[in-house]
Amino acid sequence: MTTLYFHPISNPSLYPLFVAEAAGVKHDRKMVNLQTQEQKGDAYLAVNPFGRVPAMVDGDLAIGESSAIGRYLARQSGSDIYSEDxxxxxxxxxxxxxxxxxxxxxxxxxxxxxxxxxxxxxxxxxxxxxxxxxxxxxxxxxxxxxxxxxxxxxxxxxxxxxxxxxxxxxxxxxxxxxxxxxxxxxxxxxxxxxxxxxxxxxxxxxxxxxx
Amino acid sequence: MTTLYFHPISNPSLYPLFVAEAAGVKHDRKMVNLQTQEQKGDAYLAVNPFGRVPAMVDGDLAIGESSAIGRYLARQSGSDIYSEDxxxxxxxxxxxxxxxxxxxxxxxxxxxxxxxxxxxxxxxxxxxxxxxxxxxxxxxxxxxxxxxxxxxxxxxxxxxxxxxxxxxxxxxxxxxxxxxxxxxxxxxxxxxxxxxxxxxxxxxxxxxxxx
The missing domain is CATH 1.20.1050.10 (Glutathione S-transferase Yfyf (Class Pi); Chain A, domain 2)
Structure with a gap:
C-alpha cells in the first residue's frame, strides 16, 4: 500500500494526491500537523529525513519532494498522465x-x-x-x-x-x-x-x- | 546530434553539460550571450520559447529546464548515473x-x-x-x-x-x-x-x- 503524507495548506504536498487520484493509485493519506511541528518529530523524520511534506512510502521505498513522488506514482501506474517514451x-x-x-x-x-x-x-x-x-x-x-x-x-x-x-x-x-x-x-x-x-x-x- | 545551449555564469545551464560529459553523450555546445539578451531574440526563442538557458535540441526535440534535460540525456544514453529501475x-x-x-x-x-x-x-x-x-x-x-x-x-x-x-x-x-x-x-x-x-x-x- 502507498501512503502519502501531506498538509492541506502546503500546495506542493497536494500535487502527489492529485496525481495518485488521476493515475488511479490506491493510497492512504496521512495529514502531518505542521502547526505542532510534527514534521520535525522523530516519527516523521524516520519517513522523511528532510522534515518536510510531502513524502511517500511504498513498501520499503520512502521518498520526499513532490515532483519525484508524482513521477514515481505516474510511472508505476502506467497511466498516460506521463509517458514511457x-x-x-x-x-x-x-x-x-x-x-x-x-x-x-x-x-x-x-x-x-x-x-x-x-x-x-x-x-x-x-x-x-x-x-x-x-x-x-x-x-x-x-x-x-x-x-x-x-x-x-x-x-x-x-x-x-x-x-x-x-x-x-x-x-x-x-x-x-x-x-x-x-x-x-x-x-x-x-x-x-x-x-x-x-x-x-x-x-x-x-x-x-x-x- | 545533440546541441546544448548554456551560459558559463548560469550554473543551472552547466548541469546538462556535466551530465552529457558524465554520460558520454556527444554534443555541440552553444554559448548564449546573456549580456546582449540573446536569449530574448527570435532565433533563440525558436529553440526555447521560455527565453532562458539551458535548452537542448536533439533532432526534432527541443526542451528547456535543466533537470528535464539532465534526465533525458541520462536515460537516452543508458548511463548508470540514472536508473531504469x-x-x-x-x-x-x-x-x-x-x-x-x-x-x-x-x-x-x-x-x-x-x-x-x-x-x-x-x-x-x-x-x-x-x-x-x-x-x-x-x-x-x-x-x-x-x-x-x-x-x-x-x-x-x-x-x-x-x-x-x-x-x-x-x-x-x-x-x-x-x-x-x-x-x-x-x-x-x-x-x-x-x-x-x-x-x-x-x-x-x-x-x-x-x-
Missing part, C-alpha cells in the same frame, strides 16, 4: 519544472506573505510580494498561450504538467492573485477543479481548514 | 529536486546579490543574502551527512544527484559562501572538480569569463 517524458518534465520554478515558487512568495505570515504572527514582506507578482506577470503568459490551444500544457490529454499547474495555483484566492490578464487560465482552473481527481482530494483549497 | 530513479529524483530547491535556489540568492547585481549595476539586497545563507545553513547538513557515507548522495556511484550538487555549488567562491561548517562537502567538491566530466566543461567556474 523518453522524448515525450522530457516534454512533460520540462513543463512540470517550469511550473514548479517559475509559477509555484512565485505563488508561494505571495501566499506566504499575504496569507501564512499574518496567520502565524510574522511580518509580511511587501517587497517579496511585489517580486512574486512581477515574476508571475512575466511567466504566466507562457501558460496562457499554451492553454489557448486544446486546453493542455502538453499534447491533447491531461498530464503531470496540467496537474502541476493546478497544484501551483491552489492558493489563487488565499494569496489574492490578480488573474484578470489571464482569462484562459482562470476558466481552465475552474474546469480542472470540477474533475474527479480534484474533487476526490477536496472541494476547494483550504476546505479541510474550514476556509 | 523505477524505485531507484525515484530516489535519485528526490535528491536532484532537493538540491535544486533547497541548495541551488539559495546559492542563487547569495550569488545574485553578492556577485551578479554589482556587475550589472543593480543594488544588492542584503536581506535576500541573509535569507539564502539561513536556508543553506538549514539544508546543507543533509548533504554533509549523506556524503559522509561513501561519498555519494545516492548509492555507491556517481549519479545525477551528485552532479546536481556540483552544479548547484559552482558559485562557491564568487558568492563567497562560508562552508567552514561543512568540511566533508568542501573536500568532496574539490575531488569532484578534478574529474574528467567536470574538466571537460571547464577548469573552474567562471574560467570562460577570465575569472
Amino acid at each position: 523518453l522524448r515525450e517524458a522530457a516534454l512533460i518534465d520540462q513543463w512540470v519544472e517550469f511550473i514548479v520554478h517559475h509559477i509555484r515558487a512565485n505563488v508561494g512568495r505571495v501566499q506566504f506573505n499575504r496569507f501564512i505570515a499574518p496567520m502565524i504572527g510574522e511580518t509580511s514582506d511587501e517587497s517579496s510580494i511585489a517580486l512574486g507578482e512581477k515574476f508571475l506577470a512575466a511567466n504566466l503568459p507562457h501558460v496562457e498561450i499554451a492553454l489557448s490551444g486544446d486546453g493542455h500544457l502538453h499534447g491533447d490529454r491531461l498530464t503531470l504538467a496540467d496537474i502541476a499547474l493546478v497544484a501551483a495555483m491552489e492558493p489563487q484566492f488565499t494569496a489574492k492573485l490578480d488573474l484578470e490578464a489571464f482569462p484562459v487560465l482562470t476558466a481552465w482552473l475552474e474546469t480542472m477543479r470540477k474533475q474527479d481527481w480534484y474533487q476526490s482530494v477536496h472541494t476547494h483549497f483550504g476546505s479541510e481548514m474550514g476556509l | 523505477l524505485r531507484e530513479a525515484a530516489l535519485i529524483d528526490q535528491w536532484v529536486e532537493f538540491i535544486v530547491h533547497h541548495i541551488r535556489a539559495n546559492v542563487g540568492r547569495v550569488q545574485f546579490n553578492r556577485f551578479i547585481a554589482p556587475m550589472i549595476g543593480e543594488t544588492s539586497d542584503e536581506s535576500s543574502i541573509a535569507l539564502g545563507e539561513k536556508f543553506l545553513a538549514a539544508n546543507l547538513p543533509h548533504v554533509e551527512i549523506a556524503l559522509s557515507g561513501d561519498g555519494h548522495l545516492h548509492g555507491d556511484r556517481l549519479t545525477l544527484a551528485d552532479i546536481a550538487l556540483v552544479a548547484a555549488m559552482e558559485p562557491q567562491f564568487t558568492a563567497k559562501l562560508d562552508l567552514e561548517a561543512f568540511p566533508v562537502l568542501t573536500a568532496w567538491l574539490e575531488t569532484m572538480r578534478k574529474q574528467d566530466w567536470y574538466q571537460s566543461v571547464h577548469t573552474h567556474f567562471g574560467s570562460e569569463m577570465g575569472l
Whole structure:
C-alpha cells in the first residue's frame, strides 16, 4: 500500500494526491500537523529525513519532494498522465519544472506573505510580494498561450504538467492573485477543479481548514 | 546530434553539460550571450520559447529546464548515473529536486546579490543574502551527512544527484559562501572538480569569463 503524507495548506504536498487520484493509485493519506511541528518529530523524520511534506512510502521505498513522488506514482501506474517514451517524458518534465520554478515558487512568495505570515504572527514582506507578482506577470503568459490551444500544457490529454499547474495555483484566492490578464487560465482552473481527481482530494483549497 | 545551449555564469545551464560529459553523450555546445539578451531574440526563442538557458535540441526535440534535460540525456544514453529501475530513479529524483530547491535556489540568492547585481549595476539586497545563507545553513547538513557515507548522495556511484550538487555549488567562491561548517562537502567538491566530466566543461567556474 502507498501512503502519502501531506498538509492541506502546503500546495506542493497536494500535487502527489492529485496525481495518485488521476493515475488511479490506491493510497492512504496521512495529514502531518505542521502547526505542532510534527514534521520535525522523530516519527516523521524516520519517513522523511528532510522534515518536510510531502513524502511517500511504498513498501520499503520512502521518498520526499513532490515532483519525484508524482513521477514515481505516474510511472508505476502506467497511466498516460506521463509517458514511457523518453522524448515525450522530457516534454512533460520540462513543463512540470517550469511550473514548479517559475509559477509555484512565485505563488508561494505571495501566499506566504499575504496569507501564512499574518496567520502565524510574522511580518509580511511587501517587497517579496511585489517580486512574486512581477515574476508571475512575466511567466504566466507562457501558460496562457499554451492553454489557448486544446486546453493542455502538453499534447491533447491531461498530464503531470496540467496537474502541476493546478497544484501551483491552489492558493489563487488565499494569496489574492490578480488573474484578470489571464482569462484562459482562470476558466481552465475552474474546469480542472470540477474533475474527479480534484474533487476526490477536496472541494476547494483550504476546505479541510474550514476556509 | 545533440546541441546544448548554456551560459558559463548560469550554473543551472552547466548541469546538462556535466551530465552529457558524465554520460558520454556527444554534443555541440552553444554559448548564449546573456549580456546582449540573446536569449530574448527570435532565433533563440525558436529553440526555447521560455527565453532562458539551458535548452537542448536533439533532432526534432527541443526542451528547456535543466533537470528535464539532465534526465533525458541520462536515460537516452543508458548511463548508470540514472536508473531504469523505477524505485531507484525515484530516489535519485528526490535528491536532484532537493538540491535544486533547497541548495541551488539559495546559492542563487547569495550569488545574485553578492556577485551578479554589482556587475550589472543593480543594488544588492542584503536581506535576500541573509535569507539564502539561513536556508543553506538549514539544508546543507543533509548533504554533509549523506556524503559522509561513501561519498555519494545516492548509492555507491556517481549519479545525477551528485552532479546536481556540483552544479548547484559552482558559485562557491564568487558568492563567497562560508562552508567552514561543512568540511566533508568542501573536500568532496574539490575531488569532484578534478574529474574528467567536470574538466571537460571547464577548469573552474567562471574560467570562460577570465575569472
